[in-house]
Amino acid sequence: MATKYLFTNLLGSFVFDEQFKVVDSIKFSSFDEYNDSNKRQQTEQKLTSVHNPKFTTQQLLEKPNSKILQQILPYFKSKDNFSNFYSQNMALTASLIKQAVNEDDFIIQAINNIEEIDKVANTLSKRLREWYELYNPEFSRSIESHEMFVELILSKTKQELLKEIKHDENLLGADIKKQDLEPMLNLGRSIHELYSLKQKHTEYLENLMDTYCKNVKAIAGALIGAKLLEHAKSLKHLAALPSSTIQILGAEKALFRHIKTGARSPKYGVLISHPFVSRAKQKDRGKIARALANKLALAAKVDYYKGEFIGDKLRAEIDKKFS
Amino acid sequence: MQTTKFPGIFESQVGRKRILLTKNFVKGKKVYDEYLHTEGPIEYREWNASKSKLCAAILKNINQIGIKPGDIVLYLGASSGTTPSHVSDIVGSEGFVFGLDFAPRVVRDLVFLAKDRKNLAPILADANKPETYADRISTVDVVYMDIAQKNQTEIFLKNCNLFLKPDGYALLAIKARSIDVTKRPSIIFEEVRRLLEREMKLIDYKTLDPFQLDHMMFICKKK
Numbered sequence: 115m116a117t118k119y120l121f122t123n124l125l126g127s128f129v130f131d132e133q134f135k136v137v138d139s140i141k142f143s144s145f146d147e148y149n150d151s152n153k154r155q156q157t158e159q160k161l162t163s164v165h166n167p168k169f170t171t172q173q174l175l176e177k178p179n180s181k182i183l184q185q186i187l188p189y190f191k192s193k194d195n196f197s198n199f200y201s202q203n204m205a206l207t208a209s210l211i212k213q214a215v216n217e218d219d220f221i222i223q224a225i226n227n228i229e230e231i232d233k234v235a236n237t238l239s240k241r242l243r244e245w246y247e248l249y250n251p252e253f254s255r256s257i258e259s260h261e262m263f264v265e266l267i268l269s270k271t272k273q274e275l276l277k278e279i280k281h282d283e284n285l286l287g288a289d290i291k292k293q294d295l296e297p298m299l300n301l302g303r304s305i306h307e308l309y310s311l312k313q314k315h316t317e318y319l320e321n322l323m324d325t326y327c328k329n330v331k332a333i334a335g336a337l338i339g340a341k342l343l344e345h346a347k348s349l350k351h352l353a354a355l356p357s358s359t360i361q362i363l364g365a366e367k368a369l370f371r372h373i374k375t376g377a378r379s380p381k382y383g384v385l386i387s388h389p390f391v392s393r394a395k396q397k398d399r400g401k402i403a404r405a406l407a408n409k410l411a412l413a414a415k416v417d418y419y420k421g422e423f424i425g426d427k428l429r430a431e432i433d434k435k436f437s
Numbered sequence: 438m439q440t441t442k443f444p445g446i447f448e449s450q451v452g453r454k455r456i457l458l459t460k461n462f463v464k465g466k467k468v469y470d471e472y473l474h475t476e477g478p479i480e481y482r483e484w485n486a487s488k489s490k491l492c493a494a495i496l497k498n499i500n501q502i503g504i505k506p507g508d509i510v511l512y513l514g515a516s517s518g519t520t521p522s523h524v525s526d527i528v529g530s531e532g533f534v535f536g537l538d539f540a541p542r543v544v545r546d547l548v549f550l551a552k553d554r555k556n557l558a559p560i561l562a563d564a565n566k567p568e569t570y571a572d573r574i575s576t577v578d579v580v581y582m583d584i585a586q587k588n589q590t591e592i593f594l595k596n597c598n599l600f601l602k603p604d605g606y607a608l609l610a611i612k613a614r615s616i617d618v619t620k621r622p623s624i625i626f627e628e629v630r631r632l633l634e635r636e637m638k639l640i641d642y643k644t645l646d647p648f649q650l651d652h653m654m655f656i657c658k659k660k
Contacts, residue, residue, distance in 0.1 A: 123572035175568040180599055183571060187600065190575035191509055196533045196556070203535075203558035203573055207548055210561045214541040373619055 120158060120167035121174055121186050124148055124202035125195060127157045129165045134185040138165060141198075145205035217326040218348040224319045225340035231312045238305050239264065245298045250287045253279060264305045329413035332425025333406065333432070334388060341384040342410065353418035360414070361385065361407035390436050402436055438476050445506045445527035446495065447481060449474070457484040457492055459526035463553040468522040482526065486648045489520040490583055490610040493648035500641045501656055503579045503606025507531040511577040511600055513564045513592075514538060514584035517546035518557075524581065525557045532556060535574045539563050539584075565592050567599045576600055580607040585615035590632045597637065601659050607637065613651040622651040633657055 118137070119130040126141035140157050147153050158171070174183050190199075239260035247254045250272050256279040257263045266275060276282070316336070323331040323339055327349055330339040345363040346352035352360070362369055364383025372379040381400030385391050391402050409428040416424055438458065441448050447458045458474060458481035465480070467473065472483040484492040495502060504510060506529045515521045515536030525534050536551070537560040538544050547559040562570040564584055580601050582593045589611065597607045611629050613622035626642070633639055637657035645652040 121572075171572065175571055177568065180568075184576075184599060187571070187574075188576040188602065191577070191602075192575075193531075195575065196509075199533070199535075199573075199575070200551075200555055200558050203560055204548065204551060206573065207544060207559045207561045211541045211545055211548070214561070370618055 117169075118165050118167040119169045119174060119182060119186065120161055120165070120171060121183075122148075122154060122158055122171045123190070124206065125190065125198050127154075127161050128186075128189070129161050129167060130186055130189070134189065136189060142202070145202055145209075148202065149206070149209065217322060218343065218350075221319065221322055221326065221340050222344045222347075224315055224322065225337065225344055228312055228315050228319065228337070231308055231315070235305055235308045235312070236260065238301065238308070242298060242301050242305060245301070248288055249290045249295065249298075250275065252276065252281045252286070256281075260305075261309050264302050264309070268299060268302050268306060327414070327417035328423060329417045329421075329425040329428070330410060332423075332429050333409050333413050334385075338384055338388055345384065349414065349418050353414045355411065355414070357404070357407040357411035360410050361403050390432065394436070405432060405435065438474070438481065441495070443495065443502055443505070443527075445504075445529065446484075455496065457486070457495060458482060459484060459523045460529070462522075462526045462529065462556070466553055468550060469519050482523070484523055485519075489523065490645055490649055490652060490654060491520050491581070491608070492523070493645040493652075494608075494610075494643050494654035496648070497643040497645060497654075499643045499654060499656060501606065503608060503656060503658075504528065504581070508578040509575065510534045510579045510581060511574060511596065512536045513580070513582040513596060515544075515547055515559070516583075517543045518550040520583070521547070521557060522550060522554070525554050528556060530556060534558070535560055535577065537562055537564060537570065564596065567596055571599065574600065576602050578602060578605050580605070582608070583610040585612050587616055589616070590629050594632070594636055597659060603659055605659050606640075607657050607659065609633070609655045609657070610645075611653045611655065612649075613653070622653075626653045629653075629655065636660070 117132045121128050121130065126139055128136050129138040131137050138161060140161060142148050147157065169179065169182065173179060174186070242264065243254050246267060253275045254263065257266070319340055320336045323336045327339065327343070330342070334342065342360065342363055343349060343352055346355060362380045362383045365380035368380035371377050382391055382403035385403045385406055388406060390406060391399050394402050409432055413425055413428055438447050438449055441457070445459065449456050449458060461473065461480040461482045469488065471485055474481045474483065486492045486496050491502065504524060504527055506527060508528050509532060510524055510528060512521050512524060512534055515538045518536065521534055521536045528534060534557045536547055536557055538547065539562070541561060544559055544561045551557045551559045560570055560573055564582070565586070577600050580597050582589065582596065584592070586592060590609070593607070593609050601607055611626065613625045616625050630639065630642065633655060638660055639655065639657045642653055642655045645654060
């Protein structure tokens with residue numbers, strides 16, 4: 115009996131003989147007929163029952179059979195097929211893009227947004243302080259945190275604020291008319307809004323990390339964990355990374371400088387903001403970052419493969435070592 | 438506007454600079470921030486050499502690009518569609534481009550581009566695994582690859598093997614930095630050349646500076 119090949123692609127199901135001529139085919143009229151595996155199997159079944167092919171699509175797509183596939187694919191290179199290739203590919207790609215969205219993307223967007231809000235709020239706060247110091251420089255000098263500063267100038271008057279910092283006299287501040295004061299307070303309100311937005315997003319991120327990668331979160335915290343994920347692009351990739359790479363995620367520039375010019379290698383990347391690392395002496399930081407990265411590599415793997423919660427155990431091991 | 442030795446590609450002199458242009462497939466629409474030039478009834482899109490390696494290679498006088506009107510092209514590493522849009526201009530309504538990329542973010546842009554260009558099909562797939570998208574494309578006249586992967590030569594040969602017609606042209610843009618940052622680019626190019634010559638007939642190769650640093654464009658023909 116002659117060898118026959120069954121090949122199903124976006125356009126339809128085709129049966130080829132051993133000269134690679136089409137002997138029978140059923141063309142798909144919609145994307146659904148390709149995408150729905152039940153319908154596709156039915157179509158293939160119809161042809162299989164008539165022709166009894168030696169090779170199926172699945173087998174043809176395997177590597178050892180690429181020689182056969184090479185002979186089949188030229189058949190589709192004909193002008194009438196391209197409008198179908200276009201519409202079917204558009205539909206398939208659209209649905210693949212739709213499916214590709216997952217928690218990784220949400221976490222990456224959220225952490226990037228939190229960092230951006232921070233930057234913007236900082237810039238605006240500096241402007242607000244510059245502005246407000248025309249009116250009440252003593253108070254602005256006395257408080258360091260932008261967030262507190264904005265909150266206080268919105269809720270209290272100049273006199274109350276001065277009393278609070280035990281400055282009886284306002285020596286340098288000008289008396290400003292109400293209409294000139296209002297714009298700067300408006301700016302303050304907007305900045306205040308930004309800080310509460312950041313708060314909300316941080317809570318959202320914490321929740322997300324709790325459900326998606328709670329082990330990583332237990333060791334690194336939500337923000338650092340999310341930053342690691344952002345550098346690795348996905349939890350899947352983070353789980354595949356060795357701990358030595360996790361240790362220096364975020365220090366790519368220094369790493370490549372090290373590889374290229376032989377400069378000193380980086381010891382930590384985003385892990386620098388972890389309290390254990392930032393609190394340690396300079397000479398211990400590399401070691402602590404390495405230990406942290408070790409545990410994070412374990413945690414990421416457990417998270418990706420949906421294992422049990424071992425974050426607290428891992429955390430306790432590091433705690434014992436470093437605090 | 439003058440024709441070049443490559444059909445579908447035009448050139449013009451702006452001051453002392455030579456620029457390349459392609460006929461706009463979708464009249465009045467820009468793809469990135471390129472300039473549009475109108476001459477008579479035809480609208481041309483200026484081709485930015487620092488954004489497109491193919492354009493840079495032509496300006497560096499590569500002796501063949503293989504892509505001509507009516508061709509079917511497999512474009513690996515289509516990204517958001519800067520160069521694919523010009524390839525789609527060149528092959529025109531008689532030709533077809535399969536634009537493939539791995540990252541959902543950029544393929545999203547590609548889908549929007551393809552909405553206007555009916556000769557460009559966006560494909561979301563990993564070029565390293567040809568068997569996963571073999572059921573979405575046909576054999577092609579030209580393979581063009583511009584992906585920044587460590588094993589890009591191997592991926593290139595795999596794809597040419599499966600999808601390129603006999604005697605078809607294949608172009609490969611190599612970024613030395615993504616193969617090995619520590620090695621000298623010239624050594625990497627030499628290695629790539631040796632790999633290519635084993636399976637393909639090498640026609641020409643050009644470095645792309647000053648448009649792109651440490652890049653080289655290879656054009657070869659299937660044996």
